[in-house]
Amino acid sequence: xxxxxxxxxxxxxxxxxxxxxxxxxxxxxxxxxxxxxxxxxxxxxxxxxxxxxxxxxxxxxxxxxxxxxxxxxxxxxxxxxxxxxxxxxxxxxxxxxxxxxxxxxxxxxxxxxxxxxxxxxxxxxxxxxxxxxxxxxxxxxxxxxxxxxxxxxxxxxxxxxxxxxxxxxxxxxxxxxxxxxxxxxxxxxxxxxxxxxxxxxxxxxxxxxxxxxxxxxxxxxxxxxxxxxxxxxxxxxxxxxxxxxxxxxxxxxxxxxxxxxxxxxxxxxxxxxxxxxxxxxxxxxxxxxxxxxxxxxxxxxxxxxxxxxxxxxxxxxxxxxxxxxxxxxxxxxxxxxxxxxx
Amino acid sequence: xxxxxxxxxxxxxxxxxxxxxxxxxxxxxxxxxxxxxxxxxxxxxxxxxxxxxxxxxxxxxxxxxxxxxxxxxxxxxxxxxxxxxxxxxxxxxxxxxxxxxxxxxxxxxxxxxxxxxxxxxxxxxxxxxxxxxxxxxxxxxxxxxxxxxxxxxxxxxxxxxxxxxxxxxxxxxxxxxxxxxxxxxxxxxxxxxxxxxxxxxxxxxxxxxxxxxxxxxxxxxxxxxxxxxxxxxxxxxxxxxxxxxxxxxxxxxxxxxxxxxxxxxxxxxxxxxxxxxxxxxxxxxxxxxxxxxxxxxxxxxxxxxxxxxxxxxxxxxxxxxxxxxxxxxxxxxxxxxxxxxx
Numbered sequence: 079x080x081x082x083x084x085x086x087x088x089x090x091x092x093x094x095x096x097x098x099x100x101x102x103x104x105x106x107x108x109x110x111x112x113x114x115x116x117x118x119x120x121x122x123x124x125x126x127x128x129x130x131x132x133x134x135x136x137x138x139x140x141x142x143x144x145x146x147x148x149x150x151x152x153x154x155x156x157x158x159x160x161x162x163x164x165x166x167x168x169x170x171x172x173x174x175x176x177x178x179x180x181x182x183x184x185x186x187x188x189x190x191x192x193x194x195x196x197x198x199x200x201x202x203x204x205x206x207x208x209x210x211x212x213x214x215x216x217x218x219x220x221x222x223x224x225x226x227x228x229x230x231x232x233x234x235x236x237x238x239x240x241x242x243x244x245x246x247x248x249x250x251x252x253x254x255x256x257x258x259x260x261x262x263x264x265x266x267x268x269x270x271x272x273x274x275x276x277x278x279x280x281x282x283x284x285x286x287x288x289x290x291x292x293x294x295x296x297x298x299x300x301x302x303x304x305x306x307x308x309x310x311x312x313x314x315x316x317x318x319x320x321x322x323x324x325x326x327x328x329x330x331x332x333x334x335x336x337x338x339x340x341x342x343x344x345x346x347x348x349x350x351x352x353x354x355x356x357x358x359x360x361x362x363x364x365x366x367x368x369x370x371x372x373x374x375x376x377x378x379x380x381x382x383x384x385x386x387x388x389x390x391x392x393x394x395x396x397x398x399x400x401x402x403x404x405x406x407x408x409x410x411x412x413x414x415x416x417x418x419x420x
Numbered sequence: 421x422x423x424x425x426x427x428x429x430x431x432x433x434x435x436x437x438x439x440x441x442x443x444x445x446x447x448x449x450x451x452x453x454x455x456x457x458x459x460x461x462x463x464x465x466x467x468x469x470x471x472x473x474x475x476x477x478x479x480x481x482x483x484x485x486x487x488x489x490x491x492x493x494x495x496x497x498x499x500x501x502x503x504x505x506x507x508x509x510x511x512x513x514x515x516x517x518x519x520x521x522x523x524x525x526x527x528x529x530x531x532x533x534x535x536x537x538x539x540x541x542x543x544x545x546x547x548x549x550x551x552x553x554x555x556x557x558x559x560x561x562x563x564x565x566x567x568x569x570x571x572x573x574x575x576x577x578x579x580x581x582x583x584x585x586x587x588x589x590x591x592x593x594x595x596x597x598x599x600x601x602x603x604x605x606x607x608x609x610x611x612x613x614x615x616x617x618x619x620x621x622x623x624x625x626x627x628x629x630x631x632x633x634x635x636x637x638x639x640x641x642x643x644x645x646x647x648x649x650x651x652x653x654x655x656x657x658x659x660x661x662x663x664x665x666x667x668x669x670x671x672x673x674x675x676x677x678x679x680x681x682x683x684x685x686x687x688x689x690x691x692x693x694x695x696x697x698x699x700x701x702x703x704x705x706x707x708x709x710x711x712x713x714x715x716x717x718x719x720x721x722x723x724x725x726x727x728x729x730x731x732x733x734x735x736x737x738x739x740x741x742x743x744x745x746x747x748x749x750x751x752x753x754x755x756x757x758x759x760x761x762x
Contacts, residue, residue: 113749114749117746119744367738367742367748370748371738371741372722375722375725376721377718378752379722379756380718380721383721396706396710399709400702400709402462403460406459406709406713406716407452408459410716410720411720413717414717414724
């Protein structure tokens with residue numbers, strides 16, 4: 079009576095789902111195999127990234143969004159919601175587990191919601207790769223909305239934003255001086271700007287600052303902003319055509335009281351419609367999957383190469399770099415050309 | 421009378437230095453070549469990472485540290501200081517330039533200080549790689565102290581901390597709830613903990629919280645904490661030996677007034693002495709350079725491979741992934757095995 083893990087996940091077994099998520103986090107071979115089996119069932123979910131600096135109230139907002147999807151207005155059908163919280167907490171503090179518990183209390187008893195916190199240090203293959211795996215599992219398991227929550231404004235947030243169809247950047251009034259800089263960097267990945275804690279003093283200033291930044295920005299098709307080798311894959315806009323552009327709306331919310339959350343849900347739905355209408359949904363899909371595939375090819379090529387060269391050969395070059403005889407760049411070239419170090 | 425750029429940098433030409441830093445940021449071939457030439461002159465600088473959440477006053481603290489190195493007590497010789505500020509600001513806001521100007525005013529006219537802000541979006545090869553290049557240039561140019569300042573608590577900060585010999589994590593009393601979680605994640609990379617703005621209320625609580633976290637942590641040799649393929653390179657501690665362990669000290673500062681900065685400088689010097697005494701200085705050096713070399717090998721292998729396969733072959737697999745026939749993982753394997761997709 080042993081059932082296949084992928085099939086159990088497809089049939090809605092929550093325990094199997096949790097087990098597979100752990101396998102993905104741990105990077106096990108059977109987790110990987112199950113993911114391959116599940117992959118044909120992916121591609122339906124709306125992936126929504128939620129990021130912002132500490133203290134902006136992202137988690138409360140994510141919970142409110144989940145509640146909104148579970149209790150839609152006008153008697154619409156509720157959709158299944160998964161929350162992936164990428165939490166930079168350490169294994170020894172149990173921060174992720176604590177966060178889960180607090181949230182479970184709020185959304186508990188609802189089988190249509192699944193919450194998973196991921197301690198970033200547990201992600202052996204990199205945060206973005208592991209997050210991508212978790213998201214694919216939820217997608218295959220029929221979760222129509224996947225909220226991916228990240229703290230901060232680093233490269234990891236940008237990478238995770240590239241996973242999402244729609245990225246929400248959350249601000250709050252009256253944060254420190256550095257916030258201005260962070261806003262600027264993260265603004266480029268924002269599809270919707272949220273000013274949470276909008277009952278705080280300074281909300282007008284925050285909104286004005288965001289509006290000024292949006293005006294300074296010259297919107298270009300988003301795909302061009304991504305770093306790396308995939309940039310050229312985007313066909314240039316033919317001259318004479320005027321592609322529809324998405325200007326990120328600014329929405330004030332008070333997540334604690336649910337104020338503004340309904341309007342925020344409408345902005346998210348509008349962005350989804352925009353992506354589908356313009357074909358950008360498919361482009362983001364392609365970018366995400368190609369990036370994942372290329373990353374896998376890189377690691378596999380490296381692993382093969384390492385097995386193909388003798389250990390002493392590699393060690394000799396490391397020694398030459400350590401003694402500053404050759405640079406890492408020169409050593410890499412020489413090794414790939416099969417040059418003997420002696 | 422055309423002088424070689426690397427030689428000009430070695431001879432102390434600041435304009436040449438600035439020009440080379442720009443070339444490194446832009447990833448140009450001649451910048452790369454100059455870096456190869458300069459590499460034999462590296463390995464002398466003490467690399468000090470300074471990271472922490474927005475609003476903790478990192479920049480002021482970094483300026484104070486620079487001033488401390490330039491005006492050492494007891495008539496000691498001042499050392500040359502470079503500051504690399506990894507700034508997540510966007511190209512269109514000019515945040516990095518503004519930050520430079522404010523700092524230039526404070527430390528201006530001192531030829532022994534060089535400040536470079538790097539907009540993270542300008543880093544084509546990834547923030548950590550570009551930062552590593554800038555740091556190597558400063559190292560070769562004779563800057564004995566290199567302060568690497570980053571905002572946030574993401575993977576980029578962890579990667580940059582891996583560059584540094586000594587990592588300072590800066591906290592401040594009375595920050596938001598999320599800070600707790602961030603602290604935990606970043607605590608593992610801290611060699612010295614700084615509570616800046618120590619005149620603020622709540623400083624006792626902040627210090628107590630940090631002490632509790634330090635006690636919870638079971639200190640293990642730091643190199644084991646790094647992700648990726650290099651973890652095994654660290655020889656296990658032979659049974660019976662009791663390696664000297666570094667317990668991160670906690671130092672209160674008020675950067676605005678310079679309070680506590682002298683003691684902080686002493687902690688940094690003590691950590692440097694610890695690294696040299698235990699051989700960990702060399703281990704961190706090796707880890708950093710091997711990681712850099714392996715990253716280069718990966719990209720070069722991928723670039724070669726892409727040139728070796730016909731474009732239609734790659735495109736067909738992308739299409740199969742997009743239509744969910746095969747997973748990115750399966751496609752990568754099949755392509756590397758040269759399987760025809762049709």
